[in-house]
Structures are given as structure tokens and as C-alpha cells.
Amino acid sequence: MKHLFFYLPLTLLVLVVACKGKKNASVEPSADIIQEPDTIPVEAIAELPPLEAGEVYLKGKNIFGEDVELTGTHIEEPDTFVFKLIEPKMVIKDSLLILSSMNAPFYVFHFPQFTYVKTIGIRGNGPDEFQNPIVVQSLDPAYLCYLLDGYNGKIYGLNCNLEKHFIKTIFNSKSQWDYIEHAYSISDKALVYRMGGSIVRASLEGDSVQTEKIHSLRLEQAKKMPTQGTLNVNPLRNRMVYAYKYAKFVKFMDLEAKTVRILNFEQSGFDEQTLNIANGLDSNVSYYMQVLPTRDYVYITYSGRTPYVVAAEIQKGNRYMYLEKYDWNGNPIKRYKLNDFCVCCVIDEKTNQIALPTFYHDDPFVVYQLDE
Numbered sequence: 001m002k003h004l005f006f007y008l009p010l011t012l013l014v015l016v017v018a019c020k021g022k023k024n025a026s027v028e029p030s031a032d033i034i035q036e037p038d039t040i041p042v043e044a045i046a047e048l049p050p051l052e053a054g055e056v057y058l059k060g061k062n063i064f065g066e067d068v069e070l071t072g073t074h075i076e077e078p079d080t081f082v083f084k085l086i087e088p089k090m091v092i093k094d095s096l097l098i099l100s101s102m103n104a105p106f107y108v109f110h111f112p113q114f115t116y117v118k119t120i121g122i123r124g125n126g127p128d129e130f131q132n133p134i135v136v137q138s139l140d141p142a143y144l145c146y147l148l149d150g151y152n153g154k155i156y157g158l159n160c161n162l163e164k165h166f167i168k169t170i171f172n173s174k175s176q177w178d179y180i181e182h183a184y185s186i187s188d189k190a191l192v193y194r195m196g197g198s199i200v201r202a203s204l205e206g207d208s209v210q211t212e213k214i215h216s217l218r219l220e221q222a223k224k225m226p227t228q229g230t231l232n233v234n235p236l237r238n239r240m241v242y243a244y245k246y247a248k249f250v251k252f253m254d255l256e257a258k259t260v261r262i263l264n265f266e267q268s269g270f271d272e273q274t275l276n277i278a279n280g281l282d283s284n285v286s287y288y289m290q291v292l293p294t295r296d297y298v299y300i301t302y303s304g305r306t307p308y309v310v311a312a313e314i315q316k317g318n319r320y321m322y323l324e325k326y327d328w329n330g331n332p333i334k335r336y337k338l339n340d341f342c343v344c345c346v347i348d349e350k351t352n353q354i355a356l357p358t359f360y361h362d363d364p365f366v367v368y369q370l371d372e
Helices: 005-020 272-276 307-315
Strands: 054-057 068-070 089-093 096-100 106-110 116-120 133-137 145-149 154-158 164-169 190-195 198-203 211-216 229-234 239-244 249-253 260-264 286-293 297-305 321-327 332-338 346-348 353-357 365-369
Touching (some): 229 297, 239 286, 239 297, 286 346
Parallel strands (some): 068 332, 229 286
Antiparallel strands (some): 106 116, 145 154, 154 164, 190 198, 198 211, 229 239, 239 249, 297 321, 321 332, 346 353, 353 365
């Protein structure tokens, strides 16, 4: 792995821009902008219709029509920084891409150039070290993002100078099963995550641990099936989406999980016997991998194959995955077929691009341009 010190001046320049923001752009008001004297322009956002609770049965229905096939752009050798990713997670903020990886623990890149800026943190179980690093979007204007250890619950804020500050511990780990894989900000004072079979809300205020289970993820249709899956939120729209890994079920909810709409595709061939076999879960089909929110739509990555089948196909050069697009009330829009495979992606609303850190390229990033 090579770290080149001549990136430092450019890094400082980018950080100054990220901290101060852009001041010289002059934009003429459009029909979509509400502008009042001496106020900051605010974009008009159409209010969502109320979320309709209930279960929608979609077995055998082609809800998307014909797939839209897309080809990505492989970002090759933007610099000489060589790295490999393990279970990456990503956040884009202020022209920076902050990425967590089990071996980093955190990398920072310029975006959309994908050139290396800095490595943050140390792997380990000592003070201020990370065993299970997770980057989390922050809605607190003081931070670019949060840096979370999914094993011990310690969360830090990363400021625009790329300095981390300890905030608090958001959960107490009482057993080896008390850990989290992802977390999502619902305000500048709280976030949500999946732990065990529940969606949990945790407070970022005060010094003590304050958590509340707000929704059970157990399915009546498959009570013994693990509740693993992918969660994400849209605080602006008061929406939360959970898509299951081992069953083709998607839940659309408000942030309190008081209104729940379930899309039931009735596809769960989960084999309960695999629960008793080492690595047996990989014999089951993996359906949904990640929920990617934007202001108006939610995208969900989809495999529909077992990990063994995916690995065999990638070895033969047959790389693909699907990207399903819905509105925030669970209405299907379209489905894309991408000619790459990646469990974790990130979407940039400004450019309407999705970036994939692949594991089969030496330069891992591949970018897809989505249509409007």
C-alpha cells in the first residue's frame, strides 16, 4: 500500500472548500424555487400522499416491466493509492467520499474524482480504536459524518478538518450477538439501526445510553427465518424502508413504524435446516442487499441468487445485479440491470450516480449514471 505525501496541499485546499462552502455561484430563480427577500431559497417539495398500511401481494406479478440495462464506468488508476476493501460502507458529503472498511478502518476520497485523501482511525480494541468500523450519515451540521464501532457502540463525529470527536456510547453490548452492521440518522439527535429482530432508535443526546425498540422485524410468514436485511431512512419524507435478505419482502414505514405497508412477493425458500450448519445460511437465496434513499425515490439492490451462485458467475465473468426503484409509498417505478456486482453501494443525489466498490478490480470503483 502506498501513501503519497504530495497529496497534502491538495487535501488542505479541498478541506477549506468543504468547510467554507461555495460562495460565488449565482443561480437565477426557477419555478421550483420559493424565494423571499432576505431569506435562503428553499426548494418546493411536493407533499407525499399518506402511506397506506397493509400487505400487498405481488407473487408472479411483473411490477417493473422490462429491465433497463446500464453499463458502468470503471474508474482506473486515479492515483497510486492501492487498497482492498472488506465489508465497505460509504457516505458522500461536501465533495468527499468517506468509506469504512474492516481493514482501514476509514478511508477518505475526493468525490467524484475518487482520489485518496486520508486514512482515519486504527483497527483494534484499545481506546478510540475500531473493531467494527461503520460510517454513518450525519444530520448534524457540525459533522461530515459519524464514525461508529458496531461492536461497542462508541460513536464519533468527523468534522470538516477530518478530526474525530467522541460523542457517546449509543448501546450496551451484553453478549456477542449485541452488535450492529449499519446505522442511519433520523435527526441530528437520534439514529436507528437493526439489532437482533428489531429496529431500535438511539438518542445522541446526554451521556447515558437511551434506546427504544420501535418495530419487530419477525415475519408471521417465516417466524424462524433470520431477520437480516437492509434498512434506510428519509427523515424529510418521514419514511423508513426495510428489505429482507432471505425473503422477498419489503416494508415501507413512517419513522415511528406506526404505519407499515408490506410488499409481499411470496418468495422465501428459506431452509430452516441451514440454521444448524456452519455457514449454512449461504445456501439460501439472498434477495435484497441495500436500501439507497434519495429525496423522491428509494432504490434497493437485488441479487436473487445464493452467494455460491454469484461467486461462480463472477468467476466466469458474468457480473450483474439489479436495482429496483420505488417511490416512498412503495409504488414500483422501474428496475435496472447493472453489469457489476457489489453488496454495498452509495448514491449521489447531485449527479444521480451510483458508485460501487467492487472486489474483483484492483481499482475498485465503478460508477453508473441513472436516468431521471
